[in-house]
Amino acid sequence: MNSDPIRLLDDPTAASGLRGDLQHATDVQLQGLDLTAGLTSLQAATITAAASSAGLSTMAKVGAKVGIGAVVAVGAVALWLGVRSPESSPEPAPVAVAIPAGPGAWAPQVPPVEAPPPEEPAEGAAHDTKTFVEPAPLAETDAAPVPVSSASALEGPALEGMALEVPALDGMEETAAKPGGEATSSGEPTARRRKAKISRADTTEPVKPTLDDSVLREARMVAKARSQLSRDPQRALALVQQAEKEFPYGQLVEERRAIAIQALVALGRKDEAHRQADAFLARYGRGAHAAAVRRALDGMK
Amino acid sequence: MKRVGSSKLNAVTGEHLDAEALYRAHADFVARFLLRLGAHGQDVPDLLQEVFLVAHRRGGFTMGRAKPTTWLAEISFRVFSDRRKKSRRKLEDADTESVTMAPSGASSPSERAEKREALARVQSALDTLTPEKRAVFILYELEGESCDNIASGLGIPVGTVYSRLHSARRDFARAHERLVDDTPSANGLPSNAVPGARAGARA
Numbered sequence: 001m002n003s004d005p006i007r008l009l010d011d012p013t014a015a016s017g018l019r020g021d022l023q024h025a026t027d028v029q030l031q032g033l034d035l036t037a038g039l040t041s042l043q044a045a046t047i048t049a050a051a052s053s054a055g056l057s058t059m060a061k062v063g064a065k066v067g068i069g070a071v072v073a074v075g076a077v078a079l080w081l082g083v084r085s086p087e088s089s090p091e092p093a094p095v096a097v098a099i100p101a102g103p104g105a106w107a108p109q110v111p112p113v114e115a116p117p118p119e120e121p122a123e124g125a126a127h128d129t130k131t132f133v134e135p136a137p138l139a140e141t142d143a144a145p146v147p148v149s150s151a152s153a154l155e156g157p158a159l160e161g162m163a164l165e166v167p168a169l170d171g172m173e174e175t176a177a178k179p180g181g182e183a184t185s186s187g188e189p190t191a192r193r194r195k196a197k198i199s200r201a202d203t204t205e206p207v208k209p210t211l212d213d214s215v216l217r218e219a220r221m222v223a224k225a226r227s228q229l230s231r232d233p234q235r236a237l238a239l240v241q242q243a244e245k246e247f248p249y250g251q252l253v254e255e256r257r258a259i260a261i262q263a264l265v266a267l268g269r270k271d272e273a274h275r276q277a278d279a280f281l282a283r284y285g286r287g288a289h290a291a292a293v294r295r296a297l298d299g300m301k
Numbered sequence: 302m303k304r305v306g307s308s309k310l311n312a313v314t315g316e317h318l319d320a321e322a323l324y325r326a327h328a329d330f331v332a333r334f335l336l337r338l339g340a341h342g343q344d345v346p347d348l349l350q351e352v353f354l355v356a357h358r359r360g361g362f363t364m365g366r367a368k369p370t371t372w373l374a375e376i377s378f379r380v381f382s383d384r385r386k387k388s389r390r391k392l393e394d395a396d397t398e399s400v401t402m403a404p405s406g407a408s409s410p411s412e413r414a415e416k417r418e419a420l421a422r423v424q425s426a427l428d429t430l431t432p433e434k435r436a437v438f439i440l441y442e443l444e445g446e447s448c449d450n451i452a453s454g455l456g457i458p459v460g461t462v463y464s465r466l467h468s469a470r471r472d473f474a475r476a477h478e479r480l481v482d483d484t485p486s487a488n489g490l491p492s493n494a495v496p497g498a499r500a501g502a503r504a
Contacts, residue, residue: 003448004441014474017477024416024419025424026445028402029404030403032342038349042357
């Protein structure tokens, strides 16, 4: 730091015009940037990314966390299940056995998995996996069929079950290379090793997967609606209605419904505004947008 | 511009900041940096998202290695360069909010106009630099980062920072001088009318 040169701004030998312009350039403010909307979509995207990566690398993470012994156990138990699957089994599914075997770090992230009913062991295994890979309801986006592919990895007999070891070892390498790092995969969910490798290679690249794109498209649409709210509420309303259609399970439902209500208020459509506001406040009464909705309603009186 | 939560983090060494905390504290820094690198105002919201998603994928930031700002600057630089290479610039959409930098502080219309011209001149001069030099110049001269922080944030030797900065200052001063000479009066200076403006296509 001490050997840093004098900044041009403070350098008396620099041209005064140059210093003046630099001074103005440091004293700026941003316009047109909605940081709140950006934060909302970031939160949605990170949650979604976590949900999707859970589908892809659930077993990988488990393998990495519980160590080689547990990986072997997963494979062995999966094999055991595969062998036993044709007949009824009262035992828990392999995933249910392997996960609690891991260290405590995993416990909070793993919802309790119940043993499948004895009548349908193979089906039960698939259902349990589905339960496990859904860390949040948000996993149910229009582009996140996470549980299906993970469950499908467990469908079928022994050989399919053994394949579970492959992503687990991949995940171990990844975690070893990046201690403390987040799971990085967020491509389309699949249990195939090739896909897992591709998404690992993407670690330092900008995010481009379909999943995030849909979040971004939704965020853009909602941001556009918000920017139109004061200028053209009709257009704002049309945009949020379009978002409602395109992203019925989107990440910004609360925000776009708040915008819809404010647009209805601005358009003087009081009855609709009240009706939607009642439903909105009943559901999101403590949310970040409730105050704006209440203010809009108050302004209408 | 809306503020999101507390913008100041009294982070200490070893403290971990996740993507959300980084966003709350440094989103405006990243947006400014992207604009100064040459990002189009309409692309900034998307680029901003990408930067913080990459920060999320990298597991957030732990205080100590560098400063979060220069660490985010490195990600921003990569994201911006990647976007440029892929030429993903979409056609301008009239509905899309464009992010801009404006002089802060209330002042008379003439003073504001003057400040805007100054901003346009600085941006035009920045655009004449190579992206690597531009990044270092922005961080050092406009954001007030130290060379050490820039080096650790961008992952380059501090000697490289010095040499890029030295060269960037020389190029910037020359370009700025030309721009001043080309401005006959205090009249409006449309940045796209300036020779070399937006020529940062060397990316």
